Amino acid sequence: MxxxxxxxxEMPFALTPNTGFFFALAPHAEALQVLQTALQTGEGFIKVTGEVGTGKTLILRKLLNDLPAPLRCAYLPNPCLSPNELRWALALELGLKYSANIDQQQLTSLIQHQLMALAAHGHSVVLILDEAQALPQESLETLRLFTNLETESRKLLQVVLFGQPELDERLASPELRQLRQRITFSYRLRPxxxxxxxxxxxxxxxxxxxxxxxxxxxxxxxxxxxxxxxxxxxxxxxxxxxxxxxxxxxxxxxxxxxxxxxxxxxxxxxxxxxxxxxPVLSLSCLMAAAMGLWWRGGGL
Ligand SMILES: Nc1ncnc2c1ncn2[C@@H]1O[C@H](COP(=O)(O)OP(=O)(O)O)[C@@H](O)[C@H]1O
Ligand SMILES: [Mg+2]
CATH class of the missing domain: 1.10.8.60 (Helicase, Ruva Protein; domain 3)
Structure with missing residues (x-):
């Protein structure tokens, strides 16, 4: 090569979102600033959208690297999950051990207890989802119900959604208006x-x-x-x-x-x-036309 x-x-233009190459361009720096502020205020839902290839996954990785210590992070890179799968995945990310034949209600209450136990030790959990435009509607609703849990001052679970502009279209549907109203911080990456x-x-x-x-x-x-x-x-x-x-x-x-x-x-x-x-052709045409005019005008 x-x-x-x-x-x-090393390869300067590899496609993997490698944080070693991160460059704090205005849109990316602003997106990170919005995320940090929103996480500090303890809001429920935060959203970052942008066209394919604008840098969402890189920002997500940067956020994961720089997350302040009291925040615990659960990261789902591929959220094409049904509500049940989403609960399993969240439980796994929270380090829960459970038997395979546990039902969904028991699993939900295990997750809630774990979130409360972590909060009692001063930790709140941030669930970060990439490609969130692929989340089925019922799974988005499941997430909203989890973010209902809160202490007097902050949410026990904060959710950061990274997604393509289709996510905004999905959120515009009347069925998701409750979730939409919960998104207090959002940022759209520009080219x-x-x-x-x-x-x-x-x-x-x-x-x-x-x-x-x-x-x-x-x-x-x-x-x-x-x-x-x-x-x-x-x-x-x-x-x-x-x-x-x-x-x-x-x-x-x-x-x-x-x-x-x-x-x-x-x-x-x-x-x-x-x-x-x-451009070369048009220049030649212009010159030919000029010559023609000059000729018809009698030349010298
Ligand atoms: N601010 C930036 N600094 C360095 N590289 C960047 C930046 N923004 C995007 N990139 C690079 O552009 C490519 C696409 O970014 P990626 O995060 O995969 O986009 P998306 O997840 O939005 O599709 C990756 O190689 C990534 O490293
Ligand atoms: Mg990506």
Whole structure:
């Protein structure tokens, strides 16, 4: 691969949400700030939404790493769970031991007792769900009932939902209005702007071991910015492919041509409206027209 060629220590644009690469861009820093504040105030439900690839799972991992000590965390990465499965999963995360033939009511009361026992020791529990748009409606309702439990000052269980914009559509349904009203803090991740994209690319290259920040020229960055629509995952894909192309051509600097090659090769990237050769063609047409006018006007 291209690591040695460009003087990199590790892959700069891998797709795993690795907190070692976290860059505190405005939307991500703000989302984390909202989460920290909401958790401190002890509110029931907190929600972070964003398009696919905008950085939700990375923020979630960052939150898990930095959770203040009195908060205990239960994390469900894949919440495509029925209400029963959700209870089992929560019980497991809370470290409960129970026999396999326990019924759902007993399980619910075990969970409640455990939450109260933890609260008595000064811990409140944060349940964090990724991909929450996939939660069935009855499971969302089950979660709401758990967050009914509270001490005089705070909830025994706080729930953080990370999800795609479809989550908002689901929550808009009249059946879920009670849950909707419980969401006191929410944040919608926006795509990155041009300056943020450039800073983002430089940051990842620097973390991967590059001291020279000019590896991508500004035309390459501009092309990637446009085609990625500011979505970090797409930026990673395009930057990685452009590096592969540059490496293949033995280049030390990535330009517009490699970026366009990467864009052509990426289904999800927005393609330029004007093909590459169009500006050249239009310039030639303009010149031909000017020549024609000059000729008809009698020339010199
Ligand atoms: N602020 C950021 N700093 C560094 N990398 C980021 C940032 N935001 C997103 N990424 C990267 O973008 C990619 C997509 O992020 P991810 O959290 O998987 O998105 P989502 O969960 O919203 O689909 C990952 O490789 C992630 O590391
Ligand atoms: Mg994710």
């Amino acid at each position: 291209y690591l040695q060629h460009f003087g990199l220590r 990155l702007n041009r300056q943020e994209i450039e800073a983002y690319v430089q940051h990842r290259l620097k973390v991967a071991g590059l001291s020279d920040t000019g590896l991508f020229d500004s035309a390459a960055i501009a092309a990637i910015a446009r085609a990625s629509r500011g979505i970090p995952r797409l930026i990673n894909i395009l930057a990685h492919k452009a590096l592969m192309l540059g490496f293949g051509e033995g280049l030390q600097r990535i330009g517009r041509r490699q970026a366009l090659g990467a864009i052509r090769d990426t289904e999800d990237a927005s393609k330029p409206i004007w093909p590459n050769w169009l």
